[in-house]
Amino acid sequence: MPLDVKPDLKREFDVVGTRPLRPDGIDKVTGRARFGADATAPGMLIGRILRSPHAHARIRKIDTKKAEQLAGVKAIITRDDLPDHSNGERGTYDVLYNCMAREKALYEGHAVAAVAAVSAAVARQALKLIEVDYEVLPHVTDVDAAMKPDAPVIHDNIFTEGVEPKPDKPSNVARRSEFGHGNVEAGFRECDVVVAKSYRTEATHQGYIEPHACLASVSPDGSGELWVCTQGHFMIRNVSAQVLGMEISKLRVTASEIGGGFGGKTHVWMEPIALALSRKANRPVKVVMTREEVFKATGPTSSTSIDVKIGARKDGTIVAAEAVLRYQGGAFVGSWADLGAMTAFACYDLKNVRTVGYDVIVNRPKTAAYRAPSAPMAAFAVESTIDELARKLGIEAIDLRIKNAAREGTRSSYGPTYGPIGIGATLAAAKNHPHMSAPLGKNQGRGMACGFWFNFGGQTCTSLNINLDGTVALSVGTPDIGGSRASMCLMAAEELGIPYEKVRCVVADTSSLGYNDVTDGSRVTFSSGMATILAARDAIRKLCGRAAQMWGISAEAVVWEKGHAKPAGPNAGEFPPLSLKEIAAAAATTGGPIAGHHEFNADGAGVSFATHIVDVDVDRETGATKILRYTVLQDAGKAIHPAYVEGQFQGGAAQGIGWALNEEYIYGEDGRLQNAGFLDYRIPVCSDLPMIDTVILEIPNPKHPYGVRGVGETSIVPPLAAIANAVSNAVGVRMTHIPMSPPRILKALEGRS
């Protein structure tokens, strides 16, 4: 960790905080930008994947002979073409198993074979000629059902972790985790009012518009290239190489532009399959998923079942809180309940708190991250219960939250003590916001909720090259999923003292930079941003050295101010300032290229809090809910490009609205997904949404030179709860099941009458 990252709180910024156009904007709106499916190569084949129609089935035999004889088929692979290189490492083996089923197909949509052919039509025809002999097994897709003692056990080598004594029988409960402090039982005995409720949430997909796509090309010498739509091309390289038994240096991965990720593209799904097909066919192979494949074979969120109990004194002081959270992770072991259990009560200052999480395996696709993974469901359950508690206490919901909000020095519900945090500021801003006191009409309700997310940093490497004409080429290793190239350019320009337009940022391939962790955890503006600032400072040191050479003085006698090298003081000599452009022009004669570089583990990403307010109108005849007004108030630490911070706030809220009201994986009794398409799985469209208002608060993160906190994830945490509170207030019934689709609202209304 570099020593000079403390923010200068009095610093006045020249370009940071402005709203220039994003560098990738014109390419994206004109269709020139190259997304995953746009990659092509000479001699390219089309890859297609055969998927299990069964939720759970033993694969007795796969016969590919007929398909191999079809004209135009160049390669077919099955589990037999993918030997296990995991060396017993469970994570790698699970990736292999998820990419291509082995002894069993674990969910409907699980890959069982893949074909590379001269056209998509031939590849599809070949898939029909592959004969798979299945022994269909009992399945389970519901999280509560999967925990029952008589549930079909999906893996016979999973024994619940985190319980004593260690179970001697396998089960679908992969792990029990527990967090908290104090004495919860004693705390509840002190309470005047206790509210206990149970909740359910259904699985949702991230719903990115661009399906997964990649082009793989493996040469006979074993080296390969992969062009792929991903949030983490270094991760794709490392994992794919490991799965296929390749040396990492032999695989070069380039990240395409990305048409949405939201966490769903932080995993390996079919890239090793494309590489294996290419290796076998000795031709480049492109694989593009259909939307149905995206739904059936890539990660949605967990579905959950959550019990919450909160108790308080008459004055509104919460004395004890408890939650039991059950999250399904699809067909593989995950740690999704951990995150729900850690975040559930993170907004509050609690003397006695306990959360218990259960990670459960079911016959569904592997769960993937989705913006602050697992936190929205936990917040829905907790924030709904907080509202019920406020109602019973006769206290305004916002006042109850303000009274119990965590603050600097609070011991968090997941353990550590908070430093400076923004939950109190967002609540105060919400209380004073005009939205809070605006009038409501008949059948309308207002709700609010708070949300928390950790944010983190990670391994990061950045290079910055000064060009001959004084422009700057910046290379980062974190795919741009939300305007980060613009933010990187702003920070480089700020440090160097040059205009934003003079910096161009690219996402470099895996052979051009050191390892970079995935774009996730709201980490890029924090981590790559800090690496960019420090690389710029490295370049400035060199620029000052070059200026010193040109003046014939010591490098220590030169300072950098607003894009110019200047003598440090009168003793350094009288020289007119040298601009970056002038120093760059002389680079060839002062030592050659000028570059700055920085690589590190970025730690110290500040935690983030948000408060959302929403008004809804519920049609009592149809059960349909309309969002009338929505306000997001969130701490950004420092907004580098405020328009993109607002965009993140609005995007999280929009996705949360879809999750709260409509989006849902619906399974039939046969364990098959019933709505694998955007016609039946309804994400919000423009006409469903009001203008989402935003309020950016800036409580600087002391661990970033400009005070940046991540902003990309927290905004999806409060909407489920805020909208549930609003709908419950509108209809007079506590809504406990997400999504609150029209049939569920009608059922709740019928139940009341």
Added chain:
Amino acid sequence: MIGAKPQGERVRVTLWGSLRSAAEGRDTVEVEAATIRELFSRLGKSYPGLKPFIDRGIAVSINGQIFRDSWSQSIPKGAEVYLLPRIAGG
């Protein structure tokens, strides 16, 4: 002495619930460690049940700041130290 390795202080480490069964039922343990690397090394030796968790990846919170990979991070005297699951993000 120049070049001497800093002497590790006794560090009180709080474990999250799932780790307690791997540490003889304790919710806090004490080991001598000046850095996260030393902390993991000593914890693995003193409580072998923790080793698989450490190998799989554990985050460490030191005075409220969460570290995922910086094993050379020093642990100040009297620091509040928590072991936490390694956090995933979207």
